[in-house]
Amino acid sequence: MKNVRTHLSSPWASFAAIVLALIWTIPTLGLFVTSFRPSKGINTSGWWTVFTNPEFTFTNYSRVLFEGRGATPPLSQYFLNTFAIVIPSTIIPITIAIFAAYAIAWFDFKGRNILFFLIFALQVIPLQMSLIPLLQLFSGGLHIGTVTIIPSFGITGTFIPIWIAHTMFGLPLAIFLLHNFIAQLPRELIEAARVDGADHFKVFRQIVLPLSIPAIASFAIFQFLWTWNDLLVALTFGGGKREIAPLMVRLAEMTGTRGGDWELLTAGAFVAIIVPVAVFFALQRYFVRGLLAGSVKG
Amino acid sequence: MIEIAARQSQLEQAISKLTGLGLTIAIFALLVFIAFSFSERTGEKVQRYLKYLIFLFPAIAFLFIGLVAPAFRTIYLSFKDARGDSFIGWENYHWAFTQPEILEVLKNTGIWMIVAPIASTGFGLTIAVLTDRMRRPGLVKSLIFMPMAISFVGAGIIWKFVYQFQPNEKSPEIGLLSQIAEWLGFIPSNWLLVTPFNTLLLIVVFVWIQTGFAMVVLSAAIKAIPDEILEASMLDGAGGWKRLSRVTVPMIRGTVIVVLSTITIGALKVFDIIRTMTGGNFKTSVIANEMYNQSFRALNYGTGSALAVILFFGILPLVVYNVWHLKREQSDRI
Numbered sequence: 001m002k003n004v005r006t007h008l009s010s011p012w013a014s015f016a017a018i019v020l021a022l023i024w025t026i027p028t029l030g031l032f033v034t035s036f037r038p039s040k041g042i043n044t045s046g047w048w049t050v051f052t053n054p055e056f057t058f059t060n061y062s063r064v065l066f067e068g069r070g071a072t073p074p075l076s077q078y079f080l081n082t083f084a085i086v087i088p089s090t091i092i093p094i095t096i097a098i099f100a101a102y103a104i105a106w107f108d109f110k111g112r113n114i115l116f117f118l119i120f121a122l123q124v125i126p127l128q129m130s131l132i133p134l135l136q137l138f139s140g141g142l143h144i145g146t147v148t149i150i151p152s153f154g155i156t157g158t159f160i161p162i163w164i165a166h167t168m169f170g171l172p173l174a175i176f177l178l179h180n181f182i183a184q185l186p187r188e189l190i191e192a193a194r195v196d197g198a199d200h201f202k203v204f205r206q207i208v209l210p211l212s213i214p215a216i217a218s219f220a221i222f223q224f225l226w227t228w229n230d231l232l233v234a235l236t237f238g239g240g241k242r243e244i245a246p247l248m249v250r251l252a253e254m255t256g257t258r259g260g261d262w263e264l265l266t267a268g269a270f271v272a273i274i275v276p277v278a279v280f281f282a283l284q285r286y287f288v289r290g291l292l293a294g295s296v297k298g
Numbered sequence: 299m300i301e302i303a304a305r306q307s308q309l310e311q312a313i314s315k316l317t318g319l320g321l322t323i324a325i326f327a328l329l330v331f332i333a334f335s336f337s338e339r340t341g342e343k344v345q346r347y348l349k350y351l352i353f354l355f356p357a358i359a360f361l362f363i364g365l366v367a368p369a370f371r372t373i374y375l376s377f378k379d380a381r382g383d384s385f386i387g388w389e390n391y392h393w394a395f396t397q398p399e400i401l402e403v404l405k406n407t408g409i410w411m412i413v414a415p416i417a418s419t420g421f422g423l424t425i426a427v428l429t430d431r432m433r434r435p436g437l438v439k440s441l442i443f444m445p446m447a448i449s450f451v452g453a454g455i456i457w458k459f460v461y462q463f464q465p466n467e468k469s470p471e472i473g474l475l476s477q478i479a480e481w482l483g484f485i486p487s488n489w490l491l492v493t494p495f496n497t498l499l500l501i502v503v504f505v506w507i508q509t510g511f512a513m514v515v516l517s518a519a520i521k522a523i524p525d526e527i528l529e530a531s532m533l534d535g536a537g538g539w540k541r542l543s544r545v546t547v548p549m550i551r552g553t554v555i556v557v558l559s560t561i562t563i564g565a566l567k568v569f570d571i572i573r574t575m576t577g578g579n580f581k582t583s584v585i586a587n588e589m590y591n592q593s594f595r596a597l598n599y600g601t602g603s604a605l606a607v608i609l610f611f612g613i614l615p616l617v618v619y620n621v622w623h624l625k626r627e628q629s630d631r632i
Contacts, residue, residue, distance in 0.1 A: 010431055010538075017428040020421075021441040024506065028444070030474060031456045046472050068304060073311075080312055084319045092326060100357030107349065122361060124617040125369045126567055128589050128606040132375060132599050133368035159318075168364025171357060200349050201338045229449030231570045232586075236594065243311070248451045252574050255455055262459060262472075269455040273448050280447035284440065291511065292518055 028273075035060055035270045039263035060267035073242060075250065075268055082228060082246040082272075084159055089166035089227040090220055096167065097174030097219075098182075098212060102204050104175070105183040106190060116179060122172040131236050134165060138237065159244055161237040169233070170223050177293055181215035182208060218290035221283050225276050247272040369610070376603035380596075390604035400588065400605075406497055407566065407585045407612075413498065414565035415558045417505045422512020422557065427542060429513075430520050439517070443510035450507070454574030457503045463488045493581040500582060503571050508564065512557050519553035520546060556623055559616045566612050585609050 034047045036056045045053075068074045104116050138161040141152035155161055185208065193203050227233075231248045238245050251268055258264060280287060333352050340348060379386050394400050425442055429435035445453060462473030463486055471477040476486035490496045523546065531545045547554070569586040576582045578591065585605055593602030 013428045013431040014433075017425060017432055017435070017438045020425055020428070021438040024442050024445070024509075026474070027456045027460050027506070028448070031459060034459065043469070043472065045470055046474070046477050048474070048477075068308075073308065077308060077311065080315055084315050087319060088322055088326070091323060095326070095330060096356045096360065099353040103350070103353035107353070109350075119357075119361065121617075121621060122365050123621075124610075124614055125365050126606070126609050126613055128567070128586060128609055129372045130365055130368040131590075131606070132593055132603060133371040134364065137363070163322075164360075165364070168360050171361055172365075175357060199338065199342070199345055200353070201334055201345075204353075205334065225447060229451070231449070231451050231573065232590070236590075248449055248570075251451050251455065252570070255458065255574050256577060262462075265455055266459065269452050273452045276447045276449070277444060280444065281440070284443075288514055291514055 031266050031269060034262060035266040037263070039261075042262050042266075060263040061271070064264045064267045065271065071242070075247070075271060078245060078247045078250040079271065081159075081244055082248075084244075085162050085166070085234065085246050086224060086227045088159075088163045089170070090223045092163060093167040093170040093174050093223060094178075094216060094220060097171055098178050098209070098216065099204075100171075100175050101178035101182050102200075102208055105179055106203075106208075107200070116175075119172055120176050127169055127232060130165075130168070131232075134161075134168075135236060138164075157239050157241050157244070161239075162234055162244070165233050165237050166223075166227050166230070170226070174219050174223065177219050177290060178212065178215055180293060182212060185211055214286070214289075217283070218286045218293065221279065221287050222290050224279060225287075228276050372603045372606050375599050376607045377600075379600050380598040382599050386600065390600045391608075393601060394604050394608060399583075402581055403583045403585055403588045404608075406581070406583060409494070409497055410501060410504075410565040410568060410584060411562055411612075414501050414504050414508070414568075415561040417501070418508035418561050419512045419516075419554060419558050421505065421509040423516050423547075423554065425509065425513045426517040426520055427546065429517065439513065442513055445507045446510040448507070450503075450568075450570030451574050453503050453507055454571050457499075457506070458490075458575050461489045461499060490576055490582075491580050496576065496580055496582050500571055500575055503575070504565065504568060508561050512561065515557050516550060516553060519550040523549050552623065556620055559619055563613055563616050566609065566616075585612075 030047050033050055034042055036058070037047065037050065038055060038057050038059065041050075041055055050056075064074070065076045065079075066074050068077075100119075104112050104119075137150065139152060139156045141148060142150040153160075189207060190203055193207055198206070229248065230246075231252055234246050234249050235252075238249060247268075251265075251272055254261075254265060254268060337345060337348050337352060375382055376390055377385055377387060394404075425438075429438055432438065448456070459472075460474045461476075462471075463476050464471050464473075465488070471480055471486060473486075475489060479486045489499055527545060527549070528541070531541050536544065567586050568584055569590065572578050572582060572584055572587045573590075578584075578587045583591075586609065589602055589605040589609065592598050592605060596602075
């Protein structure tokens with residue numbers, strides 16, 4: 001028996017799996033097809049009729065992307081805001097996390113195991129527990145009596161609170177994943193460098209960092225998808241300002257106020273979906289590896 | 299003219315945002331660079347302390363300010379009134395467990411916690427088992443897994459379109475569910491308004507996304523079952539179903555439970571789907587959505603915090619179990 005699993009393969013199992021995969025894809029296909037149909041067609045016939053009666057247009061995309069309405073900017077502005085939120089919200093937590101992961105894995109200090117466990121256990125705190133206090137901190141600073149411990153800096157209404165919040169919420173999983181990787185680097189490699197007189201900063205920069213690229217990539221994809229797709233953090237810390245609101249906030253708003261304009265909603269949704277889906281297909285292997293290494297984000 | 303002016307100001311805004319973005323990243327990189335080049339020039343004695351400041355302190359500071367301290371403050375706020383001025387004891391919790399609307403919210407959250415994980419894990423396991431017996435499972439798995447990359451908001455729009463209903467009897471249905479109902483001889487209705495059916499329709503969206511997660515994790519667990527065990531069961535004459543229920547599922551039991559508890563945590567915290575599809579109306583609200591409404595719509599930090607604390611205690615046992623399981627698994631490996 002060469003391979004049990006190949007031997008066990010059955011055409012019926014394959015058939016059932018393919019049917020399920022098709023069912024899973026149909027809703028997305030419906031959205032995709034609809035986004036290219038003229039609005040009159042969308043509202044008078046089902047999207048499945050295009051296969052017998054094709055009629056396509058790019059108008060929906062040009063309208064939703066480039067035509068604002070009154071005080072509301074077009075979706076391209078929100079697209080830009082999403083980028084402005086996602087890039088720092090991915091780079092900053094990874095940098096801070098990889099420093100901490102290295103320290104916990106390779107510094108000699110008492111209680112590092114406990115510290116690691118505590119950081120991991122922070123996953124138990126749901127985002128919702130932090131929203132009100134953080135919002136108060138960002139808008140008013142921290143005072144005890146009349147003494148100001150942390151000033152407010154006047155950052156409300158900018159991207160900064162969103163970046164900071166994403167950094168804070170991303171850290172526990174980031175440190176956990178990166179630590180698991182860095183702690184497994186060969187001890188001889190790091191000790192040899194230390195004996196040769198390299199300090200921790202040099203070891204980190206010249207040995208640990210280059211070797212950690214796969215683990216960094218795994219987490220980067222997670223954090224990228226998570227921040228791109230986030231609604232709650234942006235909604236809470238964006239302060240309702242259109243100038244900094246990302247795509248998801250705008251789309252959630254559009255479904256409420258313009259629920260019937262399917263030509264705009266479907267095109268808008270597709271614009272928001274396409275980037276994470278492309279990233280996901282291009283880097284699926286890293287994503288799965290990250291998923292299997294740690295649970296999902298708390 | 300107005301059109302051109304609007305475009306002009308949009309372009310200016312875009313440029314200023316991109317400049318700000320570039321500047322932020324440059325400043326951050328510069329800070330890291332300065333910290334490192336400075337530290338590498340100091341002697342061993344200074345470095346003994348400096349290394350903690352640079353490597354460990356930022357993470358600990360962020361975690362303390364962002365998660366630990368706020369958690370305690372939220373517990374504290376949950377015993378105070380709407381504006382956080384005076385203590386009112388357990389009143390916010392009393393409110394949460396007696397107010398009919400909130401009891402409805404808690405009931406819905408309970409439905410989510412039971413139905414969503416079981417359905418997602420069930421589908422995930424089915425597909426994992428089926429694809430394990432395929433020669434080329436790659437494309438099938440990718441298609442099932444793809445919704446994981448789609449946001450809850452995006453998924454909400456996709457499915458809202460599936461559930462779309464034409465109130466005008468003369469025009470044909472454009473929502474797939476309505477059309478299928480019609481083909482099957484039922485009369486379609488405004489699905490998202492029908493309680494408690496609408497909660498199940500929202501759960502479908504969540505299951506559609508989470509099945510991919512369950513499938514990937516369970517698939518890896520099934521692959522890890524040694525070939526010899528499957529071979530032995532085959533030689534013993536166990537058929538497909540028997541092999542599945544007596545060999546495969548018991549072998550991956552631990553993973554199944556972790557998947558179940560992880561998805562339960564997700565279901566407890568669901569927010570975006572509700573917000574996008576019904577806004578919490580028509581008796582579909584759940585605890586995370588109500589927490590947001592109380593805190594940031596009604597501006598009642600007391601009740602909002604109390605709901606956050608209730609959510610925390612719902613999640614606590616599940617995360618504790620997951621952490622315990624992970625630790626045990628790691629010590630097994632050693």
